[in-house]
Amino acid sequence: MTKTLxxxxxxxxxxxxxxxxxxxxxxxxxxxxxxxRGKMGGDCLNYGCVPSKALIAAARHAQSMREGxxxxxxxxxxxxxxxxxxxxxxxxxxxxxxxDSAERFNALGVHVIRAEGRFRDPQTLVxxxxxxxxxxxxxxxxxxxxxxxxxxxxxxDYLTNETIFDLKTRPEHLIIxxxxxxxxxxxxxxxxxxxxxxxxxxxxxxxxxxxxxxxxVLKQIRDEGVVIHERTEVTRVVQRGLGSVQLxxxxxxxxxxxxxxxxLVAAGRVPNLRGMGLDKAGVVHGEWGLQIDNRLRTxxxxxxxxxxxTGLQQYTHAANYHAGLVVRSILFKLPVRERPNxxxxxxxTEPELAHIGLTExxxxxxxxxxxxxxxxxxxxxxxxxxHRTHGHIKVIASPRGRIxxxxxxxxxxxxxxxVWALALSKNLTLRDIASYVAPYPTLGEIGKRAAVAxxxxxxxxxxxxxxxxxxxxxx
Numbered sequence: 001m002t003k004t005l006x007x008x009x010x011x012x013x014x015x016x017x018x019x020x021x022x023x024x025x026x027x028x029x030x031x032x033x034x035x036x037r038g039k040m041g042g043d044c045l046n047y048g049c050v051p052s053k054a055l056i057a058a059a060r061h062a063q064s065m066r067e068g069x070x071x072x073x074x075x076x077x078x079x080x081x082x083x084x085x086x087x088x089x090x091x092x093x094x095x096x097x098x099x100d101s102a103e104r105f106n107a108l109g110v111h112v113i114r115a116e117g118r119f120r121d122p123q124t125l126v127x128x129x130x131x132x133x134x135x136x137x138x139x140x141x142x143x144x145x146x147x148x149x150x151x152x153x154x155x156x157d158y159l160t161n162e163t164i165f166d167l168k169t170r171p172e173h174l175i176i177x178x179x180x181x182x183x184x185x186x187x188x189x190x191x192x193x194x195x196x197x198x199x200x201x202x203x204x205x206x207x208x209x210x211x212x213x214x215x216x217v218l219k220q221i222r223d224e225g226v227v228i229h230e231r232t233e234v235t236r237v238v239q240r241g242l243g244s245v246q247l248x249x250x251x252x253x254x255x256x257x258x259x260x261x262x263x264l265v266a267a268g269r270v271p272n273l274r275g276m277g278l279d280k281a282g283v284v285h286g287e288w289g290l291q292i293d294n295r296l297r298t299x300x301x302x303x304x305x306x307x308x309x310t311g312l313q314q315y316t317h318a319a320n321y322h323a324g325l326v327v328r329s330i331l332f333k334l335p336v337r338e339r340p341n342x343x344x345x346x347x348x349t350e351p352e353l354a355h356i357g358l359t360e361x362x363x364x365x366x367x368x369x370x371x372x373x374x375x376x377x378x379x380x381x382x383x384x385x386x387h388r389t390h391g392h393i394k395v396i397a398s399p400r401g402r403i404x405x406x407x408x409x410x411x412x413x414x415x416x417x418x419v420w421a422l423a424l425s426k427n428l429t430l431r432d433i434a435s436y437v438a439p440y441p442t443l444g445e446i447g448k449r450a451a452v453a454x455x456x457x458x459x460x461x462x463x464x465x466x467x468x469x470x471x472x473x474x475x
Contacts, residue, residue, distance in 0.1 A: 002129050005111065007031040009330065010125055010134035012117050012276075015042020017307030017319030018140030019100055024327045026109045033134065034105060035127050037116035041100035042142050043161075043308075044316045045093060051165040052185060054092040056348055058085045059192035063224075063350070070387040080194050082170035089165055119281035122300050136302050136330050139283075139290070140319070141276070143269040143308035148177070148234075156239040158263040171195045171262035175247060177234055178266035179205030181347040184217070186264065187226045188349050198227045198258055200249060205230055206347065210359045213409040216391060217349050229258075237263070271309045286311075294337045295329055296322055304330070318343045341405075342425040346414035351391045354417035357405030357424055363396045370404065371397045373430075375450040377410045382441040386411070395450045401430040412443055419447060430454045 009025050011018045014036035026032045039046045062078040069075050098104060102112040115127040125132045145160035147153065159167075161182060174190050176183045179201030191197045199205065205228055206214035222228060229249060236248040246259045271289050284291040284299040289311015296304050304326045307319030321343060325336040344356035363370045373396075378389040391410025397403055406420040423433060433451035438444045 002131055004131045004133060005033055007033040007111070007132065007134050009033070009136050009138060010035065010132045011138045011140055012036075012125065013042065013140035013142055013272075013307075013309070014040045014100070014102075014105075014112075015140060015142045015307060015319065016044050016316045017142075017309075017323045018042070018138065019105070020320050020323035021138050021140065021306065021326055022105060022110045023108060024323065025331065028331055030331060031111075032109070033111045033113060033132055035113045035115065035117040035125065035132070036102075037114070040102055040105075041097060045096055045100055047162045047165065049316055050093050050096055051089045052161070052182070052189075053348060054089040055085065055165070055193075056185060056189045058088055059189035060350060063192045080170065082193065083168050085193065086165075086168045116275075118275065119277035119283075121280055122282045122302070134302075136304065137281075138326055139273075139276075139298070139303060139305040139309045140307055140323075141272040141309045143271050143314055145265060146268040146270045147265055148267050150177075150234050151236045152239075153234075153237045153265075156237045156245055156263060158237075158245075158265050160265050164264055167262075171260075172243075173198070173260035174262045174264060175200065175245065175258060175260040176264045176266055177247075178268065179203075179228060179230065180208070180266065180268065181206070181345075183264075183266035184221060185348050186266065187228075188221050188224065191221075191224055191226050196260075197225070198229070198260060200229045200232050200234055200247065200258075202233055203231065206353070209347070209353055209355060210361070210394065210407045212360075213353055213355075213392075213394065213407050216409045217347065217351060217353050220351060220390070221349065269308065269314055271311050273309065296326055296336075296338055297329075312338075313340060313343050313345070315343065315345060339425075342421060344417045344421045346417065348414065351410045352413035353407070353409045354413035355405070355407045356417055356421050357403065358396055359405055359407065360394070360396055363404045367398065367404070369399050371399060371401075371454060373397065373450045373453050375446050375453060377443075377446060379449070380441075380443060380446050382443050382445070383411065385441065393446050393450045395430070395447075395454075397430055397454060401454055403428065403430060403433075406447075408446075410443075410446075416443060416447060419444070 008030045010033045011022050012035045022032050022034045065076050065078045105112050113127050117125045117127040120126050173196040176187055176199045179199050187197045187199050232249050232251040234247050235250050238246045240246050243261045245263045249256050273285050278285050282300040290298050290305050306322035308314045328334040329336045341357050347353040374392050374394050376392040377383040383389045388411040394407045396405040403423050408416050430451045438448045
């Protein structure tokens with residue numbers, strides 16, 4: 001028998017964005033229904049951020065055992081128990097899973113329905129035997145791995161981020177199609193854990209990032225033994241038997257083949273929008289996302305979207321940011337506007353690569369004049385004490401000191417970018433960054449020194465120099 005629910009909000013998708021909307025809305029006494037067809041916690045918990053960072057942590061620890069000599073610690077080759085690494089990864093997932101569970105959200109007051117939802121019309125979502133007629137809907141359906149149309153790839157036993165963390169035995173030779181953040185993170189991690197690794201990228205590896213900083217990361221990964229083919233097309237994939245896959249490659253240098261034991265496809269992601277009846281709901285959409293306004297509303301003003309479903313930044317923290325905007329818009333009717341320039345991104349390689357705002361190339365196109373400021377890790381005392389002097393910060397600013405973008409490559413870049421995320425979100429200037437007191441000795445001083453460098457040329461101007469000399473007479 002079909003039953004009808006009439007909540008204030010129906011959230012479709014129990015990933016980071018959907019759970020954030022549901023938890024915030026129910027906390028304000030709003031009636032919320034949450035529909036999820038797969039695992040609670042979505043991609044981030046089960047297939048993305050959590051398992052990948054757990055794997056990277058194991059790989060980083062293994063590498064630190066090889067690199068102790070500069071600190072007076074004898075280098076040793078670690079013994080890798082890959083089944084134990086697998087167990088560590090899944091224990092990390094299990095430890096976080098209760099926070100995202102259906103039981104917890106039911107206890108909070110959210111009505112959780114574990115089923116696939118499809119729109120029947122602009123006002124109604126059907127999930128098995130339940131019709132949901134909500135005042136507002138929020139699409140938080142996430143994304144899935146994009147599988148490129150490579151001949152015979154569909155006949156190969158390839159992995160994606162949704163399956164690679166199930167491996168209990170270490171790949172002897174892992175071939176990765178895709179040199180973006182996911183591909184390069186896993187390439188370095190598996191190499192450090194003892195696998196031979198080859199990456200094939202049709203364009204430029206880490207192509208979204210500032211090439212000056214990306215080059216530093218790629219050099220390190222290559223130095224560790226990962227083979228990276230850039231501007232190279234995969235023309236065919238042949239499964240040669242159990243544990244053997246061959247790729248035919250084509251580049252400006254000619255054709256070649258590479259053979260490995262495992263194949264990982266990490267060529268990007270596409271929003272999960274198929275089969276939802278969005279046309280019946282009056283929602284304009286395409287393969288790569290939804291048509292939304294800066295309030296994250298779709299063409300059906302009663303339907304919002306957050307996270308990967310939007311086709312915008314595909315990061316967990318972006319989904320959480322979107323969730324906050326949607327909750328403010330729906331519950332409090334506040335004017336909100338999505339600001340993509342305040343959402344940072346981090347590639348968790350070693351060295352890490354973090355970015356927020358505009359790159360130098362983007363700023364050059366958008367502004368008539370910019371200032372580019374750099375400060376190296378090698379000039380930081382904390383970095384010297386730990387022999388982590390590889391990398392630098394790059395700040396893009398307007399001539400008046402307005403912060404336009406920041407990129408950091410080096411140790412803990414993902415932590416260091418946070419103060420710059422705050423700066424951009426609050427429209428702070430380089431004067432604000434230069435004036436705060438950073439504890440000594442910390443890596444945080446790197447950003448402050450870059451900001452101070454903005455004012456250094458001013459001291460060389462004749463008028464400023466004469467003023468300084470005049471003030472010295474009164475000391």
